Amino acid sequence: MKSVTKSHSWMRKRILLTLLLILTILPLTPAQAQDATGPIYIVQPGDSLSSIAARFSINQTDLMDVNGIADPNQLAAGQRLIIPGLEGVTGILNTRYINFGDSYRSMMRQTQVPEDLFKRLNRVVSPSEFYVGVNMIVPEQEQSQYNKRVSPAAGESLLEIAVKNNSDVWTLAHINSLQGSWDGLPSDTLFAPGESSSSSSSGLPSAFINAEIRDLPIKQGGTGVIKVTTQPGVTLGGILVDHPLRFFPLEDGTQVALQGVHALLEPGVYPLRLDATLPDGTSQSYEQLILIISGNYPEDPLLFVDPATIDPASTEPELEQLVALTSPVTPTRYWNAGFLSPAISYVESTYFTSRYGNRRTYIGQGTELTVEGFHTGLDYGGGEGSVITAPAQGVVVFAGLWTVRGNATVIDHGWGVYSGIWHQSLIQVQVGQTVQQGEVIGLVGGTGRVTGAHLHWELWVNGIQVDPYDWLIQPYP
Secondary structure: OHHHHHHHHHHHHHHHHHHHHHHHHOOOOOOOOOOOOOOEEEOOOOOOHHHHHHHOOOOHHHHHHHOOOOOOOOOOOOOEEEOOOOOOOOOEEEEEEOOOOOOHHHHHHHHOOOHHHHHHHHOOOOHHHOOEOOEEEEEEOOOOOOOEEEOOOOOOOHHHHHHHOOOOHHHHHHHOOOOOOOOOOOOOOEEEOOOOOOOOOOOOOOOEEEEEEOOOOEEOOOEEEEEEEEOOOOEEEEEEOOEEOOOEEOOOOOEEEEEEOOOOOOOEEEEEEEEEEOOOOOEEEEEEEEEEEOOOOOEOOOEEEOHHHOOHHHHHHHHHHHHHHHOOOOOOOOOOOOOOOOOHHHOOOOOEEEOOOOEEEEEEOOOOOEEEEEOOOEEEOOOOOOEEEOOOOEEEEEEEEEOOOEEEEEEEEEOOEEEEEEEEEEEOOOOOOEEOOOOEEEEEEOOOOOOOOEEEEEEEEOOEEEOHHHHHHOOOO
């Protein structure tokens, strides 16, 4: 009897030890709560669990538990995550760059989402922080949105607007958070029940059907592309930072302006304004701050050069002449597709010796003369005498010798876009000549302010030098 009892006891101990061993080996994976509720965040490229948790001010462990995530590294773009701890918030938490025309007031009116909810989700203090190019979370609530936009004309009452839009004063006042029928202001953007006549639901005045800024946020040295669709007969103008915008028509009926942003402009927020002149002579304007971010440009090694090439007596008149050459805005757009490298004919043997935007310090050899600045274009190696070709079709507006830029060629591509090719050993075009993309225009050399033979290509867009590489990897406009 004792042996049977001992045998049973030994078996029980063995089973317990086996169970403990299994529990030790198997990972403990928290099961996702079946009744977990909350708004949904869609994972974006570059997101991590820690960054998502920090963005919503929640604990990463809580985020993992409610979503049944065991490994914080197993996160994929497009994955849907429940965000705990956001009481009163439902629907999809959509991540987007704020574009021109978006504002707290217009989005509150159009989505009917309370302003304090936007502030809480994005941890902002003031509506003034809601500027173009900022990445924000916009909750898409289940309730319907009001997509029909109207702008009161001078002297037009809320009652007249209501009648025109098959609504009533009380509904318009409620949707737009107005105190009463007297509270509407001329050119203010109001929302009414019904569908928009365009694809836009922004807060722009009614003269604008749609406006979009491409490639947000814009970097130092970048090219701003502003595309606008207006009501018929509207003439457009405006400013970006402190430069007047010049608009040109596209085949699809939209108008576009291209504007360079200076490489040395301090990162921050700057004004972007659109002005619309209607056929009857009246005008509507909309202004919003836009974010300009750092280009993260590195420092080049010190460059020791001929003192004459950094002497203001030489550099300033030459720069003034170049600015005068690249200031006119030709209404004809000569280029039809993307730009090509001017070193395309010897691409196998060439390479970038210096990139656009690199911070530089020039020192005059044998002197104390020092000049600080940035590299205004792309430098290609490849050797003296290599063939240089036109990056795009255009008209030659300068071909001659400068102190700093050596043998130089300036090509007008139209719409305020210009190419500059410096340091050539030989110029093979003349002023007034129309050149085609890929046509030979000169030979690589070492003239002007150089430390060796190379091809320098720079691009001006509405009076500002921009990164030419951007124009090689994507089409404009």
